Amino acid sequence: MPEQTLFQPLTWSDLLVMAPELALGAWFVLLVVLELLLPRAVSRNWIGGLTLTGLLGAFTLILLRMLESNGEVISLLGDSYRVDDFASMLKLLFLAATALIVLLGLGTVRYDRAVTDKGEYFYLLLPAVIGAMTMASSGNLVTLYIGLELLSITSYVLVGLRRKSSLSAEAAFKYVITGGLSSAFILFGMSYLYGVIGSVQLAEINAALPGALEQYEALIYTGFLMMIIGFAIKIAAAPFHAWSLDVYQGAPTPIAAFLAVVSKGAALAIVFRMMFATALFASPDRTSISSVSDEVFFIVLLVAAASMLYGTLAALRQLNVKRLLALSGVANAGYLLVPIGVSFTIGHLNNMSEFLFYLIAYLLMTIGAFGIHTVVSRAAGHDELSGYAGMYYRSPWLALSMILFVLSLAGLPLSAGFFGKLFIVLGAERAQAYWIVAVMVLSSVISYYFYFGLVRQMFMRSSNGLSGASHSLDNDEDAEEGYGFRTSGTSQTLAAQEAKAGHIETAGSSEQADEESVVQSAEAKMENSLSSSLEQGDGVIRIPWPTGIVIALCAILTLALGIVPGPLVDIIQQLFSFPLPSH
Amino acid sequence: MDFFAKIAWIIPLVPLISFLVLMTLGRGFRKAGVWIGSIGALGAFVLSLLVLTERLKPHAVDYSYNFSWISIGEYSLRIGFEITNLTALMLVVVTLVGLLVNIYSAGYMASDERITVFYSYVSLFTFSMLGLVLSDNLLSFYLFWELVGVCSFLLVGFWYARPAARAAAKKAFIVTRIGDAGLLLAILVLFWNMPGHALDFTMIESVFGGQGGVITSGITTLIALLLFLGAVGKSGQFPLHVWLPDAMEGPTPISALIHAATMVAAGVFLIARTFPIFEASPAAMETVAYVGAFTAIFAAVIALAQNDLKRILAYSTISQLGYMMLALGLGAMTGAIFHLFTHAFFKALLFLAAGSVIHAVHTGDIREMGGIGSRMRITAWTFAIGALALAGIPPLSGFWSKDAILTAALTQNPLLFTVGLLTGFCTALYMTRLFVLVFLGKSGSAAAHAKESPRVMTIPLIMLAVFAAVAGFVDLPWSGWLSTWLSDEVITPHASIVVIVLSIAAGVLGIGTGWLLYGRGKTTSRSIANWMPGLVKVAERKFYIDELYEILFVKSLRVVGICLAAIDTYIIGGVVKLTGAAASAAGRLGLRLQNGQVQTYGVAAVLGVVAIALVVIGRRMLS
DSSP: OHHHHHTOOOOHHHHHHTHHHHHHHHHHHHHHHHHHHSOTTSOTHHHHHHHHHHHHHHHHHHHHHHHHHTTOOEEETTTTEEEOHHHHHHHHHHHHHHHHHHHHHHHHGGGOTTOOOHHHHHHTHHHHHHHHHHHHHBOBHHHHHHHHHHHHHHHHHHHTTOTTOHHHHHHHHHHHHHHHHHHHHHHHHHHHHHHHHSOOBHHHHHHHHHHHHHHHHHHHHHHHHHHHHHHHHHHTOTTSOHHHHHHHHHSOHHHHHHIIIIIHHHHHHHHHHHHHHTTSSOOTTHHHHHHHHHHHHHHHHHHHHHHHHHHHHHHTTOOBHHHHHHHHHHHHHHHHHHHHHTOOBTTBOOHHHHHHHHHHHHHHHHHHHHHHHHHHHHHHSSOBGGGGTTHHHHOHHHHHHHHHHHHHHHTOSSSHHHHHHHHHHHHHHHTTOHHHHHHHHHHHHHHHHHHHHHHHHHHHSOOTTOTTOOOEEOOHHHHHHHHHHHHHHHHHHHHHHHHHHOTTTSSSTHHHHHHHHHHHHHHHHHHHHHHOTTTSOOSOOEEOHHHHHHHHHHHHHHHHHHHOOHHHHHHHHHHOOOOOOOO | OOHHHHTTTHHHHHHHHHHHHHHHHOTTOHHHHHHHHHHHHHHHHHHHHHHHHHHHSTTOOOEEEEEEEEEETTEEEEEEEEEOHHHHHHHHHHHHHHHHHHHHHHHHTTTOTTHHHHHHHHHHHHHHHHHHHHBSBHHHHHHHHHHHHHHHHHHHTSSTTSHHHHHHHHHHHHHHHHHHHHHHHHHHHHHHHSGGGOOBHHHHHHHHHTTOOSSOHHHHHHHHHHHHHHHHHHTTOTTSTTHHHHGGGSOHHHHHIIIIISGGGHHHHHHHHTHHHHHTOHHHHHHHHHHHHHHHHHHHHHHHTOOBHHHHHHHHHHHHHHHHHHHHHTTOHHHHHHHHHHHHHHHHHHHHHHHHHHHHHSOOBGGGOOSGGGTOHHHHHHHHHHHHHHHTOTTSHHHHHHHHHHHHHHHHOHHHHHHHHHHHHHHHHHHHHHHHHHHSSSOOSSOTTOOOOOHHHHHHHHHHHHHHHHGGGGGOTTTOHHHHHHHSSOOOOOOOHHHHHHHHHHHHHHHHHHHHHHSTTOOSTHHHHHHSHHHHHHHHTGGGHHHHHIIIIIIHHHHHHHHHHHHIIIIIHHHHHHHHHHHHHHHHHHHHHOSSOHHHHHHHHHHHHHHHHHHHHHHHHHO
């Protein structure tokens, strides 16, 4: 009975199982206190380093647990917290991604005067990632929701960290509102399910669903629909994605990468677990629930198709790189929803490995692209596509890495994204969902246009008279010297940009803004840079070493997975422990 | 012990690393480029040699390793590498010639400003060629096959400022592409028909060698012919031979490495690797034999009337590759590989020596040369050894490998044997002509200031000359050591006095005729031109093959092209523009949503929910 299982006490051995999460939590508290005690003169990069250490420690703990448990599923607190290979694998991904993002932060936060509390920037990532980990492990709607809120609320703060930028504040505000909307949808859907079945455990919902369907089909329908919509907002799937463009643009770039990878990944993971753990697909008497199951999966595919098409079509006219990456995230959310939506069939059982492989590929290419953008936007002084002009001639290796990420995003060979998409397409084809295959292929083809627009910028456009621009590794003293000038410049630039382009504040004319702001701001920039070259980025591409590490790692792994995807797929498939409840 | 076979996958990586390092360095580091390229080649050579010595032990077991590259459902595509006696031999040939060419280029390319780029391309080529040799399945074989094609394209067009080099690079790429399409089709047909979609050579051998009738004889012949089409393109067989003489526009070390010793032999290697398929199809075997024999005599006749030093050697290469094909078609796989082995040495030697001459006189026209022998003694002597080996004079290597092929021909097909002999005669004749015109006689207009090349170029010549002289002893007619080792079967010695005598006679006769015609001061080819003007004219024009192609394919295709272009511009282009406009309009519409107002976003979300509900309801009503 549900009531009995709900109140199982937590034992010491349970604590051991949750060690990675708990350790991260303790580490977080420690860092908060440390930050308070540290004198102002001490660089907050130390906090970043310690955050990184904590993340890597948790990573190791999970890895050890995985090796030790050998596919065994451990469930705590009456099955509300499950440590299985699905969860562990995702946690490893989240931790690795967050570690990369901390590195990106180390490379950028120093130069970003709009961020006043540089310590927070790092240690707030810890509760966020704990939230994501909790979501991955949850076997219960309440745990799931708590994880989600932990992740979301921390993210709101992170987005607003550029306190001196009104763009950032606006983004945070919009994120809070949309997040609230999402939570409302999710809770609404959950309440229906709970109301009908009387339990919040996924396993029990699974068991009770066939019976409940006979009486309350409409209510269960509504419940699932609302939950999917709520998660779709979090995933930034079209048409629930609109917040993501503004939020990514306003947030510090590494945080945008965090939202794009970890936040999105965690929400996708939860949809995956929810859809498959509630056994909508392979119940023994499938006939009774087949139509509902079918339609719920169909809804997922519908959202996926909308995301792919919208993400690629809207990107055609997008000239701001962060917004472009946000749209690419929308399209990729669509691709990632496909293996969830095509459900299982007799000929097609590896949705899980397709999903995980593409998630890994997506993680690498997105963080890599955002990483490059931190460097390029700093050099250009703005976020527009024109900042990439002639990049090949200024920094050939950076340009080559960018090409690799673009190839991967577009899904062309020699990149991880190619195999990721290929596996998903083949999976959908075997599940006989041909229309979604057609949508995937179509949107991929359209996407080549704008992805290669970026490549064209890097190779065929001259860099607007940025003479003497050359690729040089960052020199710390140098950077510190230029500090005072550049920072005042940055905030002024932002103000100018907002005033001129006004794409967030002004209603109605934003479509134009998106297209024309670039021209305007570029013109403005040219004037500015004529008057005082220090106002803007000086066009010199400097790669701080942490960013360099991130870009190199992502590029190498993207290429490696693009050449030999086999071993990773094998590992995933070996680990494949079905996220089904053990009942 | 098969330790070195197990680590053979490192061999191609060594030149790959040199390539990457050279790419990173850029053009500045000229000396470093030479060293890095050469050390990479040396490393690969040493490892290959170790693998070979391991294979020389009796009862060495073939080693193969593969892993799952891509798995889709139950099907898993495996790639890996395989060490057999054949691949071990090829490894050594490729890396040895590669190493010597690397050393030689240090002198030959010394004054080129892009020498580092040159070395990086050569390293990339070596990597691809080694990958091709080591591949244990047709798919990765095909990838590397294309990659060597790309390297050949890059290197033929290395001096891209010269229009002729650009045109030659394009021609080489496009013509071999026809062959590549054949290979690709062969792989596809195999993929559909093989049990379990296997593409690895071991599986091919067991399926086709087993005579199990798994694959019908029609399909077998189809596959074999398509594979042969691939080999025809890569190995410059008639009618796709036209690219190879033009490819001589590339730097001479490249002609030696790619267009004499290694890449062009890849076609022969391909057939040797998939030999069970050919053996299962008599029709395909006959095609291979006749095409090979025809190419052999055809190219040899053209070589008689050419005036460019490197072009003559190129036609000679085509002719000798025809010999190898002939051997394959007769079922004498070991004979073909033996000839490939000896040919790699003496032809690389001839090219490098020719390069040494060209380096000294700055022209490739043999009519302007003459009397160089006294000025460039090492070049002349080594060239002479190579020429005699090619002409089939015992005891040099070429004699023994030709003998193996001719013996096989005599027992099976007297017609092909006669063609082989005639080719041998022509070969001796054109090589005598070449040698006499270039090295003997009066000093020509360009040869007055010729000086011997630097030691970095002559040492590789001397080493290759040694190999060209002695490489034949691995498989004497009465011992057959190489054939036994290659085929793992006991080969009965095949010595045939008739063949030996006739083959020597053809060679000597050729040299004698050549001496009569061109020696003793008759320094022009006019003498035979007067004697048989028609044939010489036709041969000079290369049997008008290029002109024929120009009319048959280029011109007629151009007409088709113009029609298609019109359709493309007006119909397809219109559709594309329409699609583009539609997509862009949709994007514009999408951006209207993106107006920066959260209220709008909320409305969009709610409308989205309604839309989804409507679609689901509509779907339910329809079904």
